[in-house]
Amino acid sequence: MSRTILVVDDEESILVSLRGALEDEGYEVAVARSGEEAVEGVDAADPDVVILDVWLPGMDGVETLQRLREKDPDLPVLMMSGHATIETAVKATKLGAYDFIEKPLNLDKLLLTIEHAVHARRLAEENRYWRERWGRTHELIGESRAIQELRDQIRVVGPTRASVLITGENGTGKELVARAVHRASRRKDGPFVEVNCAAIPEDLIESELFGHEKGAFTGAAARRRGKFDLADGGTLFLDEIGDMSLKTQAKILRVLQEMRFERVGGTKTHEVDVRIIAATNKALEAEIREGRFREDLFYRLNVVPIEVPPLRERVEDIPMLFRHFVREYCAEENREPVEVDEGVFEVLQGYPWPGNVRELKNVAERMVILCRSDRLTPDDVPPAVRGRTHEPRAGDLPEPGLGLRKARRLFEREYITRHLAAAGWNVPQAAEALGLDRSSLYKKLKELGIEVPSS
Structure with a gap:
């Protein structure tokens, strides 16, 4: 795939030499002889990288950089100059210049820098694509009153700094709620870092959370940043917090109070700015009574509680969810869309869904895989689901005369x-x-x- 470089310089000799060298390397080259010309022509050129001289007639390189970044914040701009001051270089870097190159240009170094900048541009495009796709596919689906109330809670708590404790049965979508809170926050452009506390061995959880120094323990061959480090400026999601040991709970509590920690095997204190969202399927009040969870940590996490309803309490959302999962799976497998008979929803809405939305998604995927036509019918519903649809629903008493x-x-x-x-x-x-x-x-x-x- 051909890449385009926009070269901005008022010296004709520089434009000619760079155009020749870059075209020899397979790049398409556009040129501009002033900052004004670069800003006006950048949309038409649609460059992957800009090489911009600091000293230009009229609008100088630093101002041109600022204008270009306003048009496209992800556009890598390489600044070049033969007699720029350190102050100019620092200012350009703060404004978002990808790199600063001195004249006379070293062609090998320039080509390597361009290669890195093109790679950075591609990553930025991919990240934007996946962020947009993630926003479309990882959303709370449904129009039931329970889901509308959940969205209202997220909208209110999202912009605050408050810690959030999300509770609910397995498979209800607690991670989706956590991500929705992050997206609604002022930290939405910062990282969202997830830790599954139940999946990490006890002897590694502290290293996972706080990082470690080289030689801190057997196998620690190099320094490693922990999840708190990685989440700095964003959100740290502690999933299955109820499975964390008391020892680790004590350390988490101290970090939440001070927003400071030391890596395993280290003595240097690191400060972070992290919002904590925790989730659990356990009744933490009962865990506290049994001595398995710290009461002080519970109150620190439970500033704003959010309970995610089980699927059996919002059965009216099942048709929308099921259609979404069917479309999603068909798209992933590049197969033609599958229609769904209304009778399928009657069957699905009569099942108690102990595995919640996760189980519904698995059933949708299974039905699409096994379907031999372009339409799903009640006969395609797995027998285990069909077989429980006419029994009393959760909370109902058996019919009189049942025996x-x-x-x-x-x-x-x-x-x-x-x-x-x-x-x-x-x-x-x-x-x-x-x-x-x-x-x-x-x-x-x-x-x-x-x-x-x-x-």
């Missing part, structure tokens, strides 16, 4: 399903909460026809 044995079976299934969902479908954890041993619970799951989602 004690069947009513008890329905109650047991609903009761166990709720405990499993609350435990994030962790069978041993649910067994402990139910007062059963693990083997007995597995036997019950088989007996009652309860399927544990694989993801």
